[in-house]
Amino acid sequence: MNIGERLKEERVRLGFNQAEFAAFAGVAKTSQFNYEKGERSPDADYLAAVSAQGVDILYVVTGERKRQAADSISDDASELLQVYEQVVDADRQILLRMASAFASTADSSGKKVSN
Structure with missing residues (x-):
């Protein structure tokens, strides 16, 4: 599974559609689509924005879930x-x-x- 697939998995897990996810991440819906398809890679600002919505960034980037305290x-x-x-x-x-x-x-x- 690649970064785009894990990003999509997290978006779905949190109950957002692509347009909603793109909006709070500050990107166009086409950018969100390209990230999930693996055609482009998100930058740090994007990752920080989606992290604030509950995305497990460690999982998206590495495939390993972060442990909860x-x-x-x-x-x-x-x-x-x-x-x-x-x-x-x-x-x-x-x-x-x-x-x-x-x-x-x-x-x-x-x-x-x-x-």
């Missing part, structure tokens, strides 16, 4: 992590499958999707 996660997530670490390995796998099932029934805003 423990103090940057919500209290609910921290509590869930503490419970997870207290269960045996077999039960952890069950918890992961359950969490994945719940996540797959939610849209990008976290609202349940009706079938």
Whole structure:
């Protein structure tokens, strides 16, 4: 996967279309399209602007996700992590499958999707 593909992946993950992404990054929609196609490379100003919108720049550039500091996660997530670490390995796998099932029934805003 190249920089353009990872950039597109991040844009989609955050729920933006190309025009919205281009607007807050201060570039034309055609520039955004060219970045995602791998025909052009974004500059540092662009990367700083999209970083402010939540893009994981380390991932876009290197393909490696940046680790989140423990103090940057919500209290609910921290509590869930503490419970997870207290269960045996077999039960952890069950918890992961359950969490994945719940996540797959939610849209990008976290609202349940009706079938």
